[in-house]
Amino acid sequence: MAAILAVLEQRNGEVKRVSHEVLSAARSLADGMGVEVHALVIGPGGTNVDGLGAFGADKVLVAADDSLQLYQAHRYAYIAASAAGDCSAVLIAGTSMGRDLGPRIAARMGAPYFNDVKSLEGSGEISITRPMYSGKAIATVKITASPCVLSVPPNAFAPVEAGKAGAVEEVAVPEAVEPARATTVNVKEPETAVLDVSESAIVVSGGRGIKEESDFKVVEELAAALNGAVGASRAVVDNGWRSHSEQVGQTGKTVSPNLYIALGISGAIQHLAGMRGSKVIVAVNKDPDAPIFKVADYGIVGDVMEVAPRLTEEVKKLSEG
Amino acid sequence: MKIAVCVKRVPDTEARIKVGGDGKSIEESGVKFVLNPFDEYAVEEALKLKEAAGGGEIVVISLGTDANQETMRTALAMGADKGILLKAEVTAPDSLAVAKALAAELKAGEYDLVLFGKLAVDDGCHAVGPMVAELMELPCVSSISSLEIADGKGTAEREIEGGIEVVEFSLPAILTTEKGLNEPRYPALKGIMMAKKKPLETKEVTLEGSGVELTALAYPPERKEGRIVGEGPDAVPALVDALKNEAKVL
Numbered sequence: 001m002a003a004i005l006a007v008l009e010q011r012n013g014e015v016k017r018v019s020h021e022v023l024s025a026a027r028s029l030a031d032g033m034g035v036e037v038h039a040l041v042i043g044p045g046g047t048n049v050d051g052l053g054a055f056g057a058d059k060v061l062v063a064a065d066d067s068l069q070l071y072q073a074h075r076y077a078y079i080a081a082s083a084a085g086d087c088s089a090v091l092i093a094g095t096s097m098g099r100d101l102g103p104r105i106a107a108r109m110g111a112p113y114f115n116d117v118k119s120l121e122g123s124g125e126i127s128i129t130r131p132m133y134s135g136k137a138i139a140t141v142k143i144t145a146s147p148c149v150l151s152v153p154p155n156a157f158a159p160v161e162a163g164k165a166g167a168v169e170e171v172a173v174p175e176a177v178e179p180a181r182a183t184t185v186n187v188k189e190p191e192t193a194v195l196d197v198s199e200s201a202i203v204v205s206g207g208r209g210i211k212e213e214s215d216f217k218v219v220e221e222l223a224a225a226l227n228g229a230v231g232a233s234r235a236v237v238d239n240g241w242r243s244h245s246e247q248v249g250q251t252g253k254t255v256s257p258n259l260y261i262a263l264g265i266s267g268a269i270q271h272l273a274g275m276r277g278s279k280v281i282v283a284v285n286k287d288p289d290a291p292i293f294k295v296a297d298y299g300i301v302g303d304v305m306e307v308a309p310r311l312t313e314e315v316k317k318l319s320e321g
Numbered sequence: 322m323k324i325a326v327c328v329k330r331v332p333d334t335e336a337r338i339k340v341g342g343d344g345k346s347i348e349e350s351g352v353k354f355v356l357n358p359f360d361e362y363a364v365e366e367a368l369k370l371k372e373a374a375g376g377g378e379i380v381v382i383s384l385g386t387d388a389n390q391e392t393m394r395t396a397l398a399m400g401a402d403k404g405i406l407l408k409a410e411v412t413a414p415d416s417l418a419v420a421k422a423l424a425a426e427l428k429a430g431e432y433d434l435v436l437f438g439k440l441a442v443d444d445g446c447h448a449v450g451p452m453v454a455e456l457m458e459l460p461c462v463s464s465i466s467s468l469e470i471a472d473g474k475g476t477a478e479r480e481i482e483g484g485i486e487v488v489e490f491s492l493p494a495i496l497t498t499e500k501g502l503n504e505p506r507y508p509a510l511k512g513i514m515m516a517k518k519k520p521l522e523t524k525e526v527t528l529e530g531s532g533v534e535l536t537a538l539a540y541p542p543e544r545k546e547g548r549i550v551g552e553g554p555d556a557v558p559a560l561v562d563a564l565k566n567e568a569k570v571l
């Protein structure tokens with residue numbers, strides 16, 4: 001029977017945590033079908049692929065070449081589609097790379113593609129669930145075609161230890177056969193590394209309830225104390241206080257952290273679209289009727305400038321205590 | 322420069338979504354439909370490129386039913402020159418089927434640049450642009466937040482986790498647009514009047530389904546009722562206690 005291919009992601013030669021989630025999702029599907037999981041890692045020479053067996057890989061295919069250090073869409077797609085061969089499904093993470101690469105692999109294979117897959121099962125035909133209309137509805141889709149390409153969002157599947165062999169096998173890296181269509185020449189990184197909202201287990205977001213740009217530090221301080229990422233509503237992104245990369249919502253990022261704290265955010269439908277999948281939601285708002293309280297597990301009615309610093313203080317006590 | 326922009330008709334982001342009687346689709350009556358918000362950035366970018374070049378043609382292409390004409394008129398009112406409606410009934414979200422139909426039309430048009438939104442806010446597939454690019458064997462950069470084009474070459478930036486990727490490509494090419502690329506203009510009254518007279522051609526197409534079937538559409542599970550822990554900063558210790566001992570997230 002044909003294997004499940006999990007296309008993993010590396011940054012600077014280290015496999016990302018989100019790839020362990022993809023492996024675990026692939027493992028659960030493969031166990032249902034009674035087939036193997038093959039992991040594919042595309043990256044620079046010396047990419048560290050140790051320990052992938054522990055997350056469920058029977059075999060680890062490595063396409064390593066220094067020209068593959070950065071994400072080169074077209075070459076990655078070519079390598080992945082070749083490695084997918086007669087696999088029955090290809091799984092990938094819904095990161096900025098996966099959201100670009102997944103559809104490309106699918107188009108090359110002539111296979112259907114779905115992103116945002118929240119659950120998947122099946123032994124012959126695969127059945128998936130995924131949100132539609134920005135999470136206002138959940139669709140169940142039956143995939144009768146084989147193979148298919150599926151992308152799973154970060155934080156939807158917990159990494160599970162599985163103890164498989166994870167035997168490493170080098171795969172040939174084809175010369176850039178076709179003329180390079182597009183080349184990633186550089187990745188600009190900020191001087192101090194920032195946690196990305198879509199990948200962090202804790203997100204602290206601020207909205208227009210914060211009146212001054214300088215006051216946004218109460219959000220940053222709480223995020224720092226919790227080791228979480230800073231998020232923002234569109235209102236504060238559009239007025240130029242925060243970068244779009246931090247925006248949560250329909251036209252920003254979709255997040256599903258363990259803990260989401262909304263500070264001075266009203267809870268507009270487009271904001272909820274991006275965060276209602278969070279496991280625990282906390283809201284601080286001075287208006288007891290703010291819609292955000294309808295989705296919050298815990299709320300405090302009050303002034304963000306008073307509540308947030310106190311919360312930072314208490315969290316620090318907890319981690320010191 | 323000849324630019325195509327692919328646009329989709331989607332429910333307004335404010336719209337309440339009601340699942341229809343068949344349990345597979347939404348109730349459309351009473352729902353306001355709009356030009357997909359991400360496609361507005363694509364239309365705007367095309368207009369800016371045309372203005373900078375001092376000429377060119379912008380063609381908007383939409384796949385769907387006659388109702389899509391209204392959506393296309395919005396793009397024409399913003400300043401696009403003509404429209405092509407590919408008439409077909411699209412049922413299950415089937416990005417590959419849509420991509421194949423669009424690719425066939427785009428091939429015939431010989432465009433220098435084809436713009437897409439990064440995703441359509443109805444099915445949220447985030448797929449059609451890069452799929453079309455692979456089918457047409459064209460360079461493609463998705464979710465771009467900045468763009469420069471000169472002498473048949475382009476440089477685009479796209480946000481990735483913790484950084485910004487810089488990608489160089491040659492034309493013809495395919496790009497998908499992210500919020501932040503530009504500020505889409507509102508159609509002026511004059512534009513709306515002119516749009517009514519702009520050519521809008523209709524072509525019948527047949528979709529080649531790729532083996533997917535939407536079997537059920539349901540409402541998301543309700544979040545369980547939350548509670549207000551208290552008022553003001555004095556409520557903080559109780560909140561921290563609940564997060565630590567009840568929710569176990571600290």
Ligand SMILES: Cc1cc2nc3c(=O)[nH]c(=O)nc-3n(C[C@H](O)[C@H](O)[C@H](O)COP(=O)(O)OP(=O)(O)OC[C@H]3O[C@@H](n4cnc5c(N)ncnc54)[C@H](O)[C@@H]3O)c2cc1C
Pocket residue numbers: 206207208209210232233234235236247248249250251252253263264265266267268269270271274284285286287290302303304305334358
């Ligand atoms: C097509 C489209 C896409 C959109 N996409 C997004 C998106 O991706 N993300 C997004 O967030 N929005 C999006 N929006 C915008 C959205 O509709 C709202 O306008 C936005 O989310 C409001 O941001 P906010 O909650 O910060 O501000 P407001 O709605 O102004 O809310 C501020 C809140 O702060 C509270 N407050 C005021 N003072 C204090 C205080 N001192 N202490 C505590 N609380 C206080 C108020 O009670 C209020 O509830 C989109 C809109 C459209 C049309």
Ligand SMILES: Nc1ncnc2c1ncn2[C@@H]1O[C@H](COP(=O)(O)O)[C@@H](O)[C@H]1O
Pocket residue numbers: 327328329357359360382383384385411416419436437438439440441442444445446447448449450
């Ligand atoms: N039916 C359609 N007609 C024209 N363009 C479409 C259609 N569906 C999707 N697109 C384009 O593809 C982009 C991404 O859509 P999707 O992959 O469905 O999220 C949209 O922003 C549009 O630019």
